Every structure is written in structure tokens, then in C-alpha cells.
Amino acid sequence: MTTQTSMTEPAGAGTPPPQPPSPFRRYASFVSGRRSKWVVLVFWLLLIGVGGSLAAKLGSVQNNEQQTWLPADSQSTHAIDVANRYFTAKDVMTAVVVYTRDEGLSGTDLARVGEDRRQLLERRIAAADIAPAVVSQDHRAAYLTVPLRTDKSDNAVLGDAVKSVRKLTEDHAVAGLDVRIAGQAGNIADFIDVYSGMDAALLATTLAIVALLLLITYRSPVLWLIPLISVALAGQVASGVVYLLAEYAGLTVNGQSSYVLVVLVLGVGTDYALLLIARYREELRRHEDRHEAMALAVTRSMPAIAASAATVGVATLCLVFGSMNSTRGLGPVVAIGVLIVFCAMTSLLPAFLVILGRWVFWPLIPRHTGDYADDGAGGHAAASAAREHGTWNRIARGVGRRPRPVWIGSVVVLAALACGSFTLSSGQTQGEQFTRKVDSVIGQERLAEHFAAGSSAPADVYVRDAGAAAALRALPGVPGVDSATQVASSGGWTHIAAVLRDSPDTHAARQTIERIRHTMRHSSPETRSALVAGQTAVTLDTSDAQGEEERLLIPLILVVVLGMLIVLLRSVVAPIVLLLSVVLSFGSAVGAAGLLYHALGYPRIDRGLLLFGFLFLVALGVDYTIFLMTRAKEEVRERGHREGILTGLAVTGGVITSAGLVLAATFAALTVIPTVNALQQGVLVAVGVLLDTLLVRSLLLPALALEIGPRFWRPARPRD
Known part of the structure; x- marks a missing residue:
């Protein structure tokens, strides 16, 4: 009779009909399905078979010529065209x-x-x-x-x-x-x-670091292999795609973008794996069927992982608006790596884990205990959070007791570290580019001892034949020019070599190039169209282009990240607070890294380091903010603002800290490359990620959210 009553019950009465599954749930059910998991695995094996063979060719399409990095409208570029x-x-x-x-x-x-x-x-x-x-x-x-x-x-x-x-x-x-x-x-x-051989050494070092950290995190002799294998295979596919675009679509790939791709794929992929596996472990305790547990884990972690991948991908694609080919090429390379590793960590990894079963967690196998009631939204009781995340629960409660001193103290520490950025100066010389003395540096020093220091790389002045005589008269009078000699004439142009008194990569030499260009513009009408190139001119034009890129791309990346956070959180107040915290974190990272550069004996930086660091620290730093805030918003719906923020911090603290340590360690692996620029890049990103993980995400943001109160989510109302 009960069945009959329910069948004839009018629409809208009693229990509402079940809602159709969300796109995330349908996707999750497919990648973890009893039969479809094998389809996913076979698809990736085929993809890896093709991508792996192409990845080996990536080195053959690298273009490391300095002039190809220049803006098309720079004077050096035009001069090189005339010379060629x-x-x-x-x-x-x-x-x-x-x-x-x-x-x-x-x-x-x-x-x-x-x-x-x-x-x-x-x-x-x-x-x-x-x-x-x-x-x-x-x-x-x-x-x-x-x-x-x-x-x-x-x-x-x-x-x-x-x-x-x-x-x-x-x-x-x-x-x-x-x-x-x-x-x-x-x-x-x-x-x-x-x-030479650094790609293999860097990959081996990075894999060893990640493997060690995963082994410590999971305390399992088996589990750490699964995400590592998945990430490594995704990296091969990403390298294969980048090769195809470089070979057939004109994408500029150089040594820097190649090693950034290796490090980024391993770091970001491991982050996503840690987040997914942590959620899967939770669901295994709540569900006896591992397929159902994985489907729920993917469903509930997908919004954070997808938002993170989208933010990093779109932010790095902003680089296509840069001035130099190297900058424009780096954006698509990174975006491709993030997209492919996102797909792998949300399809290949879940399929692997479900196929292998619970035993991969041995000896800490999560058993179905029924301790957690399934509330349909992934929320857990505060007592369960306290038992499962004891250390981070205590940290969360500590923040909750005195949020104002916590966020004020955090801001003071970050601002103090940011002051270290005033100790930095740009403009590395050739001798400052390597972590050891190399032949070319010693040779340049020998030249400077016995000749005009610029003898090894004179400035190349190309002037129309009608202005050659005027140029030859004017150049020796330019301060910083040692001598000027006509080399050849061809095609209506005359080539003059101007030997500088200073080493070609010094600030003084770049000032001399600026004076030469000014003299040529104003010496006579015939020299006004003269073009000045050479090693020093290329360095000068590169530095100017990097300055233009900073002024354009940094605000653009900030706007993109802010927009992505607004879409994700459906709020305005929270994204603004989060973005300001990330910018403050970047400033403190630059300052702290600057102090380390001085301690290591490499105080001078390349101008491009700041844009590189800003891109990765803002794009990657916001990852951990997204992981925290998506979970906090989920908890706020169940138990209110204060308890939701604290529970979100408690349940994500361990996994996000582990992810931050892994990412910091992978970028620190860049220090194995014996160039100062790579060392400085690795130190800057590693320090920034650690500050963001341990201070900004753990203390500053939760304390600010508690201080602001429910207004933090305006205009959204997560509890509704």
C-alpha cells in the first residue's frame, strides 16, 4: 500500500525527485567506473605511446638564439636583419x-x-x-x-x-x-x-625529491609510486604536444621553457594528486565500495582542482601578449603542461587507484568504519575533524581564539621580509651568469686586462652609405667608445665596428650604446636612420622589453586571477582579500630571496626574474588559496562562517602543506643547474611557495576571514 500511495502521490508532495547528476559527477563516475576505468587506462596508454616518442624530440626544436627573443620592433632586430x-x-x-x-x-x-x-x-x-x-x-x-x-x-x-x-x-x-x-x-x-645533460639530471633530481616527500607523506612503500608514475607519464605527453606545436605551429621553445615544463608538471601534478588522494582516503572510510568512494572524491575535489588549473593556465596564457618570443612561447608551454597534468590527475590517477584497490595504502589502509555520516555535501563533524587532523585542528582553534593578533602579526612579518627587495639590483654581467668560472668568462677578463674591454664584442653600427663619413667622425667622440672602424659596405649600407671601453655586458657599456644611438639620431640627417646592434645592444633592448612586459603583464595577470576567483567563489570581498594576500606574499618572497642571494654571493639579478617569479608565485600561490577556500565554503554551508573556516583549515592543512613542500622542493631542484639565473629562479619560487603555504594560507587568510566575518563572502551567502 505504501508503494501504491507513493506512485499516485501528486508531483511536488513528499520527497522531491532526485536531481540529475552534475557534470562533475558524471565525469567522476566514468573515470572510476567498474568497466570504464579500463577504457581510461587504455586511452592514456595509447596517448603515452605516441607522446613519449615525440617528447624525445623536444630538444631538437629549441631555439636559444638571443636575437629571436627580441621584440620585432627593436633596433637590434632591424640591425640584425640588415646584417643578415x-x-x-x-x-x-x-x-x-x-x-x-x-x-x-x-x-x-x-x-x-x-x-x-x-x-x-x-x-x-x-x-x-x-x-x-x-x-x-x-x-x-x-x-x-x-x-x-x-x-x-x-x-x-x-x-x-x-x-x-x-x-x-x-x-x-x-x-x-x-x-x-x-x-x-x-x-x-x-x-x-x-x-648538456641537465634535462636528465634535473628530471632525476626532481623525481627523487618528489618520491622522498611522497614516501614521507603517505608512509607507504607502494602508494607514492602511483601519483609519481601518473605525473611522469603526463609530462611525457605534455612534452610531445609542445614538440608538435614548436615543429609545426611556430611556438618558440628554449632551454628555460623546457626545464620549467619539467619542474612545473611534476610540482603541480603532485599537488593535484595529493588533494585527490586525501579526499579519496576520506571517502574510503565512509564507503565500502571503492568505486563509489573514488567517484565522490573526484566529484568533490574537481571544483578546486579545475579552478586551480584554469587559473594557472589562463594566467600563464597572458604571456602571449609579451614583447619577446621567449615570453610569448613560455605561456603556451606552461598552459599545455597544466592542462595535460590536470587531465591525467583527474582521469588516469583515479583509474589507477581504483584498479589497484585499497591495498596500495598499506600499511595504513583506510577501512570502512561508518564513523562519518554522509551528509551529501562532504561535510564532517567537528569531532571527526579533530580526531583525523589533530595538529591542524589545534592550529585552527588557535587562530580562532585570537584572529586579530594572528593576521596583524602575519602582515608585519611579510612586510618586514618584503623590505629585503630593496637590496636587489639588476644587470648581471657575463661573469655573474655562472655559478663557476667558465672559459668565456676567463677569456673576457683577460681581454679587459690588455685591451679595451669591449674588444670581444664591438657595437655594430649600420648606416646608409651617405652617412658613413659623418658616423666615422662622430663615433670616436662618444664617451665610452674606444675606436670606430669601417668594416664593409654593401647594398647601400656601411658597417662600422665601434669598440667600447667597457665590458659588453656592463651597465656602463649599455649607457654607451644609448649615447651612440642618440649621437646617430642627432649627428646629421644622413645618420638619423642608423641602426646599432651587437651583444651590448641586444642586452639593452632585451632589458627594455622586459621592463615593458612587467608594466603590461603583471597588472593583466592580477586582473585575470581576480576574475577567476570571483567566478569560483561567487564573491567580491573574498577574492580582493585573497589577491592582496598573494601580492603581499610575492613581495615578501622577493625580499626573502634577495637576502638569500646576498648570502649565497649572487646579489645581482636578471631583469626577467621578477616577471618569472610573479607569474609562478601568483598563479601557483593562489592554488593553495583555492584549495582552502573551496573547502571552507563547503563547510560554511553546513556549520556557519566561523566553524566552516576553522574546519576547512583543519581538514586541508595537512594535504596543502604537503603539496606546498613538494612544489617548493621541485623548484628548489633548479639549483642543480650551474647558472645563477636558474638558481635564483628556484630559490625565489621555493621561498615564495613556503611562505604562502605555511604563513599566508595557514594563518593570515583564516584570521582575516574570521575578522571580516560573514561579509567575507559577499555578495554570496554560502549558508543559504
């Missing part, structure tokens, strides 16, 4: 072979220099004619300027050419004669040498 069209063979770069003897060069030494020049030409190691050696006035040094072949798609071409020069000079060395290879070719060859 009328004066130099395409794909040629200059090395400077420096010979020194402290006691003075002997006749045998000079004969050796002449013989080296002849051999370099006869063996066709040089790409063009080599001018006779230049001997210093003190007769203790000489140098040859050797043009070498290069290929933007194959770094090995230049590296092999420099090795050939080095082998020739070493095979016929005269005892006591010091020989170094400097110049732009020597400098880039040293970069190629120090990065």
Missing part, C-alpha cells in the same frame, strides 16, 4: 680566441697564433675569413676573431665548432701560453656545455 641580408653569412657567430702570457708574448707564441689562424681556415672550422691577430700594446696578449657556424635549431652545431677551435689550440699548445675562447660564441657554447 647584406654583410654576414646566415647562421654565423663570432668567437674570440684570446692568447696571454704574463711575461710577454714570445716570437714562438706569435708564430703559434699565426699557425692557428692558418689551420682554422684550412680545416674550414671558420665560417669565413679570419683577420690577422691583434696584439696588445703591452705585448702580453693577442686575439683572433673567428666566425663560426651556428644553427638555431641545433645547438650542437655551434657547440661542436667551439670544441673544434679548442681542440686545435690545445693540440698545438705552447708551454706557458694561456688560451681561452671568449666572445658571443664562446659564451653561448659555455651555456650549451653547462646545460
